[in-house]
Amino acid sequence: MEIVGSxxxxxxxxxxxxxxxxxxxxxxxxxxVRLEDFELYAVHRLRVLKGISDGLxxxxxxxxxxxLVNELWEVNMKRSEASEFVNKDIISHFVLRLVYCREEELxxxxxxxxxxxxxxxxxxxxxxxxxxxxxxxxxPYKAVSSAEYESVKDKLKQAARSSGQSxxxxxxxxxxxxxxxxxxxxxxxxxxxxxxxxxxxxxxxVSLLMTQYRSNxxxxxxxxxxxxxxxxxxxxxxxxxxxxxALSTSYLGPDYSQPIECADISLKDIDQVxxxxxxxxxxxxxxxxxxxxHLKHGGRMQLGLFLKGVGLKLDDALAFWKAEFSRKVGAxxxxxxxxxxIRHNYGKEGKRTDYTPYSCQKIISSTPGVGxxxxxxxxxxxxxxxxxxxxxxxxxxxxxxxxxxxVRSRHYQLACTLTFEAVHGASCDAGINHPNQxxxxxxxxxxxxxxxxGN
Amino acid sequence: MVxxxxxxxxxxxxxxxVGTEQKPSSEFPEGFNANYLKIYYGxxxxxxxxxxxxxxxxxxKHPGCDQSxxxxxxxxxxxxxxxxxxxxSFNNVAELENAIKEKCPFKIDIxxxxxxxxxxxxxxxxSGDNIFTPVERELIFxxxxxxxDDVRFCCSGADVCSECWPLMTVAIKVIDTALRDDFxxxxxxxxxxGRRGVHCWVCxxxxxxxxxxQRAAITEYLHVHxxxxxxxxxxxxxxxxxxxxxxxxxxxxxxDFFEEKYILSQNLFSDEERYEKILEMIxxxxxxxxxxxxxxxxxxxxxxxxxxxxxxxxxxxxxGKQKVxxxxxxxxxxxFSFTYPRLDLEVSKHMNHLLKAPFCVHPKTGRVCxxxxxxxxxxxxxxxxPTLSKLLKELNMGALGTGGEEELENxxxxxxxxxxxxxxxxxxxxxxxxxxxxxxxxxxxxxxxSLSW
Ligand SMILES: [Zn+2]
Numbered sequence: 001m002e003i004v005g006s007x008x009x010x011x012x013x014x015x016x017x018x019x020x021x022x023x024x025x026x027x028x029x030x031x032x033v034r035l036e037d038f039e040l041y042a043v044h045r046l047r048v049l050k051g052i053s054d055g056l057x058x059x060x061x062x063x064x065x066x067x068l069v070n071e072l073w074e075v076n077m078k079r080s081e082a083s084e085f086v087n088k089d090i091i092s093h094f095v096l097r098l099v100y101c102r103e104e105e106l107x108x109x110x111x112x113x114x115x116x117x118x119x120x121x122x123x124x125x126x127x128x129x130x131x132x133x134x135x136x137x138x139x140p141y142k143a144v145s146s147a148e149y150e151s152v153k154d155k156l157k158q159a160a161r162s163s164g165q166s167x168x169x170x171x172x173x174x175x176x177x178x179x180x181x182x183x184x185x186x187x188x189x190x191x192x193x194x195x196x197x198x199x200x201x202x203x204x205x206v207s208l209l210m211t212q213y214r215s216n217x218x219x220x221x222x223x224x225x226x227x228x229x230x231x232x233x234x235x236x237x238x239x240x241x242x243x244x245x246a247l248s249t250s251y252l253g254p255d256y257s258q259p260i261e262c263a264d265i266s267l268k269d270i271d272q273v274x275x276x277x278x279x280x281x282x283x284x285x286x287x288x289x290x291x292x293x294h295l296k297h298g299g300r301m302q303l304g305l306f307l308k309g310v311g312l313k314l315d316d317a318l319a320f321w322k323a324e325f326s327r328k329v330g331a332x333x334x335x336x337x338x339x340x341x342i343r344h345n346y347g348k349e350g351k352r353t354d355y356t357p358y359s360c361q362k363i364i365s366s367t368p369g370v371g372x373x374x375x376x377x378x379x380x381x382x383x384x385x386x387x388x389x390x391x392x393x394x395x396x397x398x399x400x401x402x403x404x405x406x407v408r409s410r411h412y413q414l415a416c417t418l419t420f421e422a423v424h425g426a427s428c429d430a431g432i433n434h435p436n437q438x439x440x441x442x443x444x445x446x447x448x449x450x451x452x453x454g455n
Numbered sequence: 456m457v458x459x460x461x462x463x464x465x466x467x468x469x470x471x472x473v474g475t476e477q478k479p480s481s482e483f484p485e486g487f488n489a490n491y492l493k494i495y496y497g498x499x500x501x502x503x504x505x506x507x508x509x510x511x512x513x514x515x516k517h518p519g520c521d522q523s524x525x526x527x528x529x530x531x532x533x534x535x536x537x538x539x540x541x542x543x544s545f546n547n548v549a550e551l552e553n554a555i556k557e558k559c560p561f562k563i564d565i566x567x568x569x570x571x572x573x574x575x576x577x578x579x580x581x582s583g584d585n586i587f588t589p590v591e592r593e594l595i596f597x598x599x600x601x602x603x604d605d606v607r608f609c610c611s612g613a614d615v616c617s618e619c620w621p622l623m624t625v626a627i628k629v630i631d632t633a634l635r636d637d638f639x640x641x642x643x644x645x646x647x648x649g650r651r652g653v654h655c656w657v658c659x660x661x662x663x664x665x666x667x668x669q670r671a672a673i674t675e676y677l678h679v680h681x682x683x684x685x686x687x688x689x690x691x692x693x694x695x696x697x698x699x700x701x702x703x704x705x706x707x708x709x710x711d712f713f714e715e716k717y718i719l720s721q722n723l724f725s726d727e728e729r730y731e732k733i734l735e736m737i738x739x740x741x742x743x744x745x746x747x748x749x750x751x752x753x754x755x756x757x758x759x760x761x762x763x764x765x766x767x768x769x770x771x772x773x774x775g776k777q778k779v780x781x782x783x784x785x786x787x788x789x790x791f792s793f794t795y796p797r798l799d800l801e802v803s804k805h806m807n808h809l810l811k812a813p814f815c816v817h818p819k820t821g822r823v824c825x826x827x828x829x830x831x832x833x834x835x836x837x838x839x840x841p842t843l844s845k846l847l848k849e850l851n852m853g854a855l856g857t858g859g860e861e862e863l864e865n866x867x868x869x870x871x872x873x874x875x876x877x878x879x880x881x882x883x884x885x886x887x888x889x890x891x892x893x894x895x896x897x898x899x900x901x902x903x904x905s906l907s908w
Contacts, residue, residue: 155699162694162701179638180665183672189698193676196639196661 512887519895649817
């Protein structure tokens with residue numbers, strides 16, 4: 001794949017197999033890609049994968065997942081020209097390989113999202129397309145001969161009936177594969193297994209392909225990582241490397257850099273609002289600041305930008321921070337050492353760029369040290385402290401257990417979502433992705449209650 | 456006092472050697488203590504066999520052998536004072552033997568084979584690469600009789616008797632057959648856990664190399680009980696027929712055991728509280744109340760009341776006119792609920808779970824964790840398993856003479872060790888050897904190909 005400057009044109013490859021759009025991404029394409037597309041396509045695909053990840057961790061059922069994946073794919077990836085669409089698919093996949101090859105955690109996530117994507121795309125294909133893809137995988141498995149079918153047909157029928165599948169007939173194609181290749185079919189007893197071999201019917205073949213797809217991609221990622229560290233990172237340090245590195249931590253929702261229109265937050269309300277509508281991470285920073293009259297840099301950034309996002313004006317922000325800090329370091333030192341960075345956050349100093357409030361993802365991946373209070377409590381608190389904090393927020397015991405459950409499986413944003421739901425007694429279907437979103441959603445609920453009470 | 460006597464005697468034995476003029480019998484009260492254990496490790500524990508097993512042929516001379524293999528296996532020891540030593544590793548049988556004799560662990564657990572020597576894992580961790588990871592592990596199963604407390608009425612908890620132990624026999628038959636016939640495994644070792652259950656070690660190369668997802672798949676395949684303490688019906692068999700595996704388990708093992716043995720030995724239908732449990736599993740209220748009515752007037756009959764009532768229940772549920780959804784599987788569901796094996800799922804799903812080594816001595820019962828032959832598992836009687844004190848008594852009476860291999864043969868443990876060697880270890884090592892040779896040959900072939908290319 002060759003990446004060209006913005007004046008280059010993206011050339012178009014052949015439309016590929018007539019049966020199907022699904023790619024196996026065997027090798028990087030000979031395509032020229034414009035730098036803008038490089039990033040843009042990756043972001044679009046990332047939206048698909050993140051959506052899948054969200055759906056999975058919310059426990060969506062297979063049929064719901066199929067609809068979700070289809071919708072995500074249509075919305076983010078479809079292009080009017082079929083060939084453009086294929087190119088976008090291929091380019092975005094290979095860019096994300098670069099982005100996600102660099103750490104074990106990232107690789108794992110990418111592998112499982114891409115495999116899920118493949119699965120649901122495959123399932124929507126026609127039988128001819130599916131067969132064509134199967135052939136493309138070049139699997140070493142032969143179809144079961146009719147003589148062998150006769151010898152096991154009763155068992156095959158029994159297995160099919162037991163799991164509510166259509167009962168096979170003489171012209172159903174079965175593949176005989178090592179049971180290790182189809183763990184999901186084994187686990188749910190949807191196949192007949194004999195002496196280490198599972199008899200996989202044509203309509204179950206997607207399980208087999210997933211295993212294969214996953215293992216191919218897994219190997220490819222390891223190779224990509226090697227290339228990345230040995231060559232690409234250095235060669236592309238001025239061009240692709242910054243894009244690639246930014247993409248892996250990118251947050252795809254709205255950035256909340258502009259204060260919300262609905263309401264400015266005033267200093268006299270701030271304590272009350274912190275209690276009712278701040279997510280735990282911000283509430284904790286806020287309380288620590290009130291308590292210690294100080295926060296270290298990481299905490300000042302995380303809370304400061306959040307407050308900007310919820311509508312605290314610069315002058316109020318200065319007054320707010322000064323009131324606390326001066327009790328510890330004196331007003332003079334505050335003006336000299338700290339005021340600058342607050343103005344900076346509001347884009348009034350230095351480069352004058354607006355700093356955007358931190359997303360959950362950024363907060364979760366931060367690494368608070370000794371004396372730091374920033375970070376994501378669901379990730380960075382001890383279990384004991386987290387329980388205490390949740391109790392203090394008024395989360396009931398049952399809900400605390402649910403939250404801890406998510407924490408243990410490392411779904412920190414879901415843990416926060418459950419907390420939100422427990423505190424507000426209302427559901428939050430979109431999930432929490434950003435502290436400022438937590439705030440806005442919370443305010444909306446409280447506002448609507450206030451109004452309905454007034455009526 | 457007693458303690459002192461034993462101590463003295465142990466001293467004597469160590470000094471004089473065993474079997475000179477020791478007084479017979481009663482100096483070894485039943486039970487367990489560290490001094491007995493020391494003698495057991497000193498004289499009886501089959502170190503060489505354990506080492507052979509855990510080496511899987513890699514201790515041979517063939518160039519395809521991986522000499523580091525045994526040394527990458529994690530052992531862990533639980534000592535007298537509840538000190539728990541994890542990540543112990545040994546380069547050869549002498550090191551293993553010395554460490555066990557010196558530390559005299561109350562319990563020896565076996566973990567996975569890691570990518571690097573587990574004792575040196577910190578050194579590797581500091582080098583930055585996260586390469587300390589399990590690479591091989593037997594597929595293991597742990598079945599405890601205490602998990603059957605809701606379906607046995609003779610004992611509870613860790614207790615077990617000849618009435619409820621057959622549940623373990625059934626578990627062995629069902630799981631062993633599935634592992635061999637369905638999954639194609641051949642090298643399977645069943646071991647008495649020393650008190651309340653059985654362990655299973657599946658040692659085929661392909662079993663050792665399963666990843667966690669594949670382990671979980673096998674475990675789920677073998678697992679049918681759903682629900683918890685609060686739900687009555689513990690087994691739900693949906694679908695228009697039983698999966699071939701479940702159908703076979705039912706027809707070949709569970710049905711006969713339940714009908715011919717278990718309902719009788721547990722009096723499942725003569726006691727109201729017990730049969731109520733069964734009636735509650737029937738989803739059709741009218742059928743259960745019809746049966747309840749029948750059973751309330753306690754008519755005498757020539758046949759056993761349990762058999763009669765089970766027959767009535769089956770007749771009503773299977774009499775063809777019952778077309779109600781969910782009814783047709785009721786009989787099977789009842790049998791499965793009572794008799795189908797209950798696995799400790801977590802043990803089997805992950806590579807890095809530890810499991811007690813065979814031939815350990817259970818610290819509560821003093822019984823040795825001896826292998827069980829699945830072909831003759833109904834003959835296995837946990838109360839006949841040699842205890843530490845019986846073994847020592849036997850030693851003391853002169854079973855050990857010259858101090859060699861044949862001594863072992865003559866002890867109560869001899870039969871177990873003979874079985875372990877001839878039925879498990881020898882065939883295992885034979886296939887390990889073949890595997891090592893063929894994969895070495897393939898490697899040579901591959902390198903030749905790449906050279907010519
Ligand atoms: Zn019992």
